[in-house]
Amino acid sequence: MFRRILIANRGEVAARVARTAARLGIETVAVASAADADQAWLSEVDRVVRIGPARAARSYLDVEALIEVGRHTGCAAVHPGWGFLSENEHFAARCEAAGLTFIGPRPRHIREFGDKSLARATMGKLGMPLIPGSKEPVADAEHAKRVAEEVGYPVLLKAVAGGGGRGMRGVDRPEDLAAAFEEASAEALASFGDGRMYLERRIVGGRHVEVQVLGDAWGNAVVLGERECSLQRRHQKVLEEAPAPGLSPDERARILPIVADVVRRSGYRNAGTVEMLVDATGKAYFMEMNTRLQVEHPVTEEIMGVDLVEHQLRIAANQRLSLTQDELVPKGHAIECRINAEDPDDGFRPCPGLVETLDFPEGEGIRVDTHLTAGDRIPPNYDSMVAKLIAYGADRSQAIERMKAALAGTRIDGVTTNIELHKRILDWDLFVSGRYDTTSLETHLVGRS
Amino acid sequence: MLDAVLIEEGLGAPTVGVFTPRMGIGAPLLAGELVGWIRKAGLSVEVRVPSRAGGVAVELAKAGSWVEYGQPLVHSGEGTVAGAATRAVAGEEEVPEGVTVVRADTDGTVYLRPEPSAPPFAEVGAPVSANATLGLVEVMKTFSPVRAPRAGVLVKTCVDDAASVEAGAPLFWVGPA
CATH class of the missing domain: 2.40.50.100 (RNA polymerase II/Efflux pump adaptor protein, barrel-sandwich hybrid domain)
Structure with a gap:
C-alpha cells in the first residue's frame, strides 16, 4: 500500500478521501487555493500546500503544479477526486510519467469510455444495449430523415462534440426534422467547431439509473448494484437512492451481468459508473460512462457495506479485488440529499458566504459527508456543496423516515440552502411512490412557482 | 509568464516550484521587471513584478528554494509596496458627500x-x-x-x-x- 498520497482536489471529496486514507494509515498531502487556505478540515491532513490563486485554472487544474507538489512532498500516488482533472486522460498520463500512480483508470480507458461517441461504439461492441440510432454521424438533413424513419419518432439530434445541451434538439414529427437539423448543426459548429450530428430515438420520461463498477489489475471485475438519480434539475442530480425504484428485478437481473462482463472484458481498472437510461417499458440502455468516483457513491456504500475509496486505493496499489460478485448482495435502502448553498426560491441562485451554524443530527442510519465546520466560508469560486446527508434504512420507507428526521434536525445559518426543497421532495406523493422520472422535479417545481 | 503576488513583505510566488532569482539586491521593483523563474514539473515560468509594486529588493529567496503560492520571493523593505496588499489593510476611505x-x-x-x-x-x-x-x-x-x-x-x-x-x-x- 502507498505510504503517502496527494489529494489533487478540494472540498468534500478531498475530505472524503483523506478520511479513508487516515483509517488505512496512509499519509495525505492536500492542496489549497488562496480561496480555500483557511478551511478548518485541512488540519486533518498531514501536509497542506498552498498551490495557487482562487482561479481553478491556476490551482486545482494546474497539471504541472500538482505534479510538482506530488513529487516534492514524496507522494507515491495521486487521488483526483471528482470534477477538475479526474477524467483528464492527459493528467493521468502525466502523473504516471512522473512516477506518481494515478488512483483511477488507465489513461486509455479514460479516453475510450470518456469520449461519448467512442464509448457508445465500444459499449455496443461489448454487448451493452444502445438507444436505437445512427451508428455513424448523419451527413445532412436527408440522411437524418432516413435514419429517423428506421428508429421511429420522437427522435433526438445530438452534436457529436456536444455537452451541456448545446447542439441538441428533440423532434416529434418528420416535417420538423430538416429545420431542427440545420439549427442544431449550426449551433454545434458555433459552440464546438464541429457540426457533425448523431440521431437517436428520444426516450421521453426516462429514468436515470447507474451501475457502480470496480475492476482490478488482475482481470477481476464486480458490479455493486445500481443507483437511481432521476431527480434532477437542469441535468444536476438533487437526490439519489439505492437500490433504484426505477429498475425492475427482471431488468436488473438482465443488465447487471452485462455491465460486469463489459468491464471485465475491457480490462477496466478502478472505480467507474455506467449511466443508463431506462425507458417507460422498463428497458435499460447505455448512456455514458464516468471513469471516476461519483458524488453519490455513499448510497452504494451503505447498501453494500463497502468503502469505495478504500477499494480505489487497493486497486491502484495493484492489490487483488477482495470482493466477489456472490457476496455483493444489497441490503436495505439508502437515500442521499445534496445540501447546496443555493436558493431554490430564486432560480437556484448560488449563495456562498460564511457558514455561521452547521449542526447535523446524529442517529442510527444517518451519515453526514461534509468538509465544512461552522466558521468556514464557502468560497464563490467553485461548487455550492455544503454537505451530503445520507439515510439508511432496512427498507425504503424507513430510509425516508430517517431522512425526514435528519433534515428536520439539521440547522445551517449564514448561507441559504436547499434544505426546504428536500423536505418537500420527501413529502411529495410522486417521490414516495417511487414513480418519478428525469422530468418530474422540474415539472413539479414549475407547477409550484 | 506570471505576475508575482503582492504580499505584506513584498512579492510572493505566483505558483509552486523551485525558484531561481534573476533580480539582484537593491533592484527597483518596476512593473514588468523579471524577478526570476519558478520551475514546476519540468516547466519553467518567468515571474515578473506586477503593477502597483514599489520600492527596492532588500532580500531575495535563495536559488533552488522550493516555494508555495504566496511565499515571499522578494522582501521590499518597510512600506515600499503599494497596491492590493496595503489597500486591503487600509480599510475604507471616507466617502465624499x-x-x-x-x-x-x-x-x-x-x-x-x-x-x-x-x-x-x-x-x-x-x-x-x-x-x-x-x-x-x-x-x-x-x-x-x-x-x-x-x-x-x-x-x-x-x-x-x-x-x-x-x-x-x-x-x-x-x-x-
Whole structure:
C-alpha cells in the first residue's frame, strides 16, 4: 500500500478521501487555493500546500503544479477526486510519467469510455444495449430523415462534440426534422467547431439509473448494484437512492451481468459508473460512462457495506479485488440529499458566504459527508456543496423516515440552502411512490412557482 | 509568464516550484521587471513584478528554494509596496458627500470588462445612466450584472478587474453628474 498520497482536489471529496486514507494509515498531502487556505478540515491532513490563486485554472487544474507538489512532498500516488482533472486522460498520463500512480483508470480507458461517441461504439461492441440510432454521424438533413424513419419518432439530434445541451434538439414529427437539423448543426459548429450530428430515438420520461463498477489489475471485475438519480434539475442530480425504484428485478437481473462482463472484458481498472437510461417499458440502455468516483457513491456504500475509496486505493496499489460478485448482495435502502448553498426560491441562485451554524443530527442510519465546520466560508469560486446527508434504512420507507428526521434536525445559518426543497421532495406523493422520472422535479417545481 | 503576488513583505510566488532569482539586491521593483523563474514539473515560468509594486529588493529567496503560492520571493523593505496588499489593510476611505457607494451583494469575483481585451463597462469620469451595467459578479459560474443605482458620473472603481470580493465590499463610487 502507498505510504503517502496527494489529494489533487478540494472540498468534500478531498475530505472524503483523506478520511479513508487516515483509517488505512496512509499519509495525505492536500492542496489549497488562496480561496480555500483557511478551511478548518485541512488540519486533518498531514501536509497542506498552498498551490495557487482562487482561479481553478491556476490551482486545482494546474497539471504541472500538482505534479510538482506530488513529487516534492514524496507522494507515491495521486487521488483526483471528482470534477477538475479526474477524467483528464492527459493528467493521468502525466502523473504516471512522473512516477506518481494515478488512483483511477488507465489513461486509455479514460479516453475510450470518456469520449461519448467512442464509448457508445465500444459499449455496443461489448454487448451493452444502445438507444436505437445512427451508428455513424448523419451527413445532412436527408440522411437524418432516413435514419429517423428506421428508429421511429420522437427522435433526438445530438452534436457529436456536444455537452451541456448545446447542439441538441428533440423532434416529434418528420416535417420538423430538416429545420431542427440545420439549427442544431449550426449551433454545434458555433459552440464546438464541429457540426457533425448523431440521431437517436428520444426516450421521453426516462429514468436515470447507474451501475457502480470496480475492476482490478488482475482481470477481476464486480458490479455493486445500481443507483437511481432521476431527480434532477437542469441535468444536476438533487437526490439519489439505492437500490433504484426505477429498475425492475427482471431488468436488473438482465443488465447487471452485462455491465460486469463489459468491464471485465475491457480490462477496466478502478472505480467507474455506467449511466443508463431506462425507458417507460422498463428497458435499460447505455448512456455514458464516468471513469471516476461519483458524488453519490455513499448510497452504494451503505447498501453494500463497502468503502469505495478504500477499494480505489487497493486497486491502484495493484492489490487483488477482495470482493466477489456472490457476496455483493444489497441490503436495505439508502437515500442521499445534496445540501447546496443555493436558493431554490430564486432560480437556484448560488449563495456562498460564511457558514455561521452547521449542526447535523446524529442517529442510527444517518451519515453526514461534509468538509465544512461552522466558521468556514464557502468560497464563490467553485461548487455550492455544503454537505451530503445520507439515510439508511432496512427498507425504503424507513430510509425516508430517517431522512425526514435528519433534515428536520439539521440547522445551517449564514448561507441559504436547499434544505426546504428536500423536505418537500420527501413529502411529495410522486417521490414516495417511487414513480418519478428525469422530468418530474422540474415539472413539479414549475407547477409550484 | 506570471505576475508575482503582492504580499505584506513584498512579492510572493505566483505558483509552486523551485525558484531561481534573476533580480539582484537593491533592484527597483518596476512593473514588468523579471524577478526570476519558478520551475514546476519540468516547466519553467518567468515571474515578473506586477503593477502597483514599489520600492527596492532588500532580500531575495535563495536559488533552488522550493516555494508555495504566496511565499515571499522578494522582501521590499518597510512600506515600499503599494497596491492590493496595503489597500486591503487600509480599510475604507471616507466617502465624499453626494457619492453613492455600490457594494457587492454576495461573495464573488468582480469583472470590470466584458472580456479581458475589451474596454471596461464604464470609464472612470464618464457619465453613467441609472441601471447601467458597471461590472459583473461571478458566483460559481453564474454571472450577474452590477448596476448603477442612479444616473451620475463614475467617480471611482474600488477593485481591480477579476478581483475576489466579499459581500458588502465597495465596488464603485457613483457621484452627481
